[in-house]
Amino acid sequence: MRAHEAGWAHAEGPKGPSWLRLPADTNELVSHLWSTTATKVDGVLEVGGVALPDLVAEHGSPAYVLDEADFRARAGAFRDAFAAYDVFYAGKAFLSTTTARWVAEEGLCLDVCSGGELTVAERAGFDMSRVGFHGNNKTVAELRRAVRLGVGRVIVDSFGEIERLAAVVTELGATARVMIRVTAGVEAHTHEYIATAHEDQKFGFSITSGDAFAAVRQVQDAPGLELLGLHSHIGSQIFDSSGFEVAARRVLALHARVSEELGVTLPEMDLGGGFGIAYTTQDDPSDPAQLATEMSKIVEHECRALGIPEPHLSIEPGRAIVGPAMCTVYEVGTVKPVALDGGAVRTYVSVDGGMSDNIRTALYDADYSCTLASRSSEAPPVLARVVGKHCEAGDIVVKDEFLPADVAPGDLLAVPGTGAYCRSMASNYNHALRPPVIAVRDGATRVVVRRETEDDLLATDVGDEQ
Template structure:
């Protein structure tokens, strides 16, 4: 298992943020999400620096869907980031965290009437409009409330990125956005004169997630900048902001070869300057929306090993006290992870096992056929890089309670999300 961030080995024990996994289990129980605060903050600062946020007024909007407790909202605000939300719940979380509403981008391909009303009432900075239906609703609600709303149009640019089918979004066949190739975008632009309470200030595109190549983003830059020019010339609308989405790939296993944040940001900015100079337009304010690349490697999940089953000539199953309820990604789209025994971190890996969860599902497998140290019931198993989409996609399937989340930093741990109790499971049930 690759050591990430502040991970350190002392006397065969794994420490994160200066705190041993053994101490974390004793204090908080398992399963447990562990949040390496220094690593996450450093990633935020790398984006702010290399995307020239302070120098050129560009913006980095954290994609809240990756991981969004109130604590994370406060952290990204402290680090100078904006926030991308996709639901009323995420927006309300930001409100409870006192996150500046003008720094919020409100996404979503089917925002409800209630969500749109909430966004307008709270003063969301930008609505990322996805379709005609939303345009009509937003105009009507803004008219009723006497408000004018700044918006981006979400574009489907027709770019195929090499990633898993379920996390592609930029290709023509997508549920998101106004499709460029079939004229939908131009129809929407022509309709803008009918809307007196909506101001188009930007365009947005997102081509997918867990993308390692820079080239698809450079293609996106070229398409979007040419579109800025075309919209000005054909519709006399100044597009001042261009949002290029997120999707930068991160390390999960040895097969992954991610680019650095610096290289990713510099490539986008350099290509933007090159294209704008070539087509003779002013460089717009640029926005990117990283989520996974900020928190994925900054999160780990620790478990306690329970039952083990050896099937001679086939495999050995090692079961832990969590599974698909705290990390659905392996079951959902065969996501790969690395693991280790945190209390035996320095020992040789001499056994091949499959790490299984405790759910009543044959597909509840976290890692298949991985080499690991000598393993016994009661050991602490850690799976790294679970910071993105672990907690945010957690469920109560099989009536399993959700784990706690702790932040570790400078030798201290801090609870940021409580462990769900059995009584918590019934708070919404009517007897």
């Protein structure tokens, strides 16, 4: 590491050199990375009025800490900014019966993509007419259940699924409201695995190939299927609205073609979403009001150019609601300085979790930040890598961060922005126990998802019963 006169430092990362901003004070928070109630008092991190050392003393570590007030505020901000839209919360990002009820109370719809997520919505008493059911390989059993529950829209993803759904509604003597997921051929500026609108991937019907128009015909001809409109999703962790502009132009052109050639005016259109959040100081997400203005202008302009009425719109903010509302707190174990080429040193800080509670760094090469959460420190900053306890070299939680030089076993570290795709993708790798989700608000804690136990871990192991 070498210091730079503008307050930056050079770090040799796993993919080559990068620049990191030197912290002005490791005792302070970079506020836009954290939920709105997060603050430090004498170096101790508090969220929702709860000091994290107190939370760990009561609930153990690691633990996901969910800021209820922040979650509700972000949900409300999207609801208000997109007042003329239906706003769908992404159940896949994080879903529990508690958060499903918060979503309902804040006036949002709910997007699910599996039978399990549908079960959570049902258990929470969610209004099924406000549920959308995604997925590229829904089983007949899942489709049957969705139809029986009266799910508000099934987003179909293949010709085979249209056939299966048509057979299900015939069997049940029911109807199903359908949206067709289309592939607009847009290269979103995001990681390859979370870009979903280019041609060579598993989701949707290609507009370019003609499959999307053929799917419209197939749904129109199927008894019991009510076609609501077209659905487009270009990916997630998106900061640039240019991708939405290109996608909207292509999807609305198809929308207009359906009207002209089939005499069908589709009442709705889903623009997708997947809006980005700030994981590090280099991320600069847009606020909901700005996004609403930009996206509404795009649709208005395109509809005017095509001479068609604007359909009723819906969006899916993705991680942007729950992502910033949660952090993860860990306890430090081993601290190991490691010499690098050129005489630099990186301090490896091992914590009591890792890729079993946050696979995103290993899976997507995702970047995270962290802070010392249990005390203040006057020690100078050192370049650190926060790693987990699993038997994998890629078990990295935070690739590069400046932490106080005196970080030691027993300290608590907190990682912001872990609300989306961390608990929902958590595993029992190395037979680890998945952490709890603890909601905090007004100085009180509430267990939303309890910590797994060893009995849970062995509940499905029937070896001793045979």
